[in-house]
Amino acid sequence: MFGDLGRMMKLAGKIKTELPKLRERLAASEFTFEAGGGAVSATVNGRLEIVGVRIAPEAAAEADAEMLADLVKAAVAGAQARAAGAAAEALRELTGGMPLPGMEDMMP
Numbered sequence: 001m002f003g004d005l006g007r008m009m010k011l012a013g014k015i016k017t018e019l020p021k022l023r024e025r026l027a028a029s030e031f032t033f034e035a036g037g038g039a040v041s042a043t044v045n046g047r048l049e050i051v052g053v054r055i056a057p058e059a060a061a062e063a064d065a066e067m068l069a070d071l072v073k074a075a076v077a078g079a080q081a082r083a084a085g086a087a088a089e090a091l092r093e094l095t096g097g098m099p100l101p102g103m104e105d106m107m108p
Contacts, residue, residue, distance in 0.1 A: 015094060022090055033078030035071045042075035044083050050076060
């Protein structure tokens, strides 16, 4: 019983020092997703903020506004999902795979 408590205390100290570094590293990272076979791409940072959207000229010329809007939404959602997945994986690595309730709320 006390072995688990000692492990948790050690993990808590590690999280306290490493979590700010992890957040900073993720915030500086960019995640891109393409939709419509590359017609639209969106890039978000680790804070899930959109940092770029690219629409291929041929897609802008050929697609209607509703289709472009759907492609942009899909690209942004895909990029945000990649960023969230990277954050979850980094958190799993930080905690050694130990599930800690509420930790996911500490990340974007």
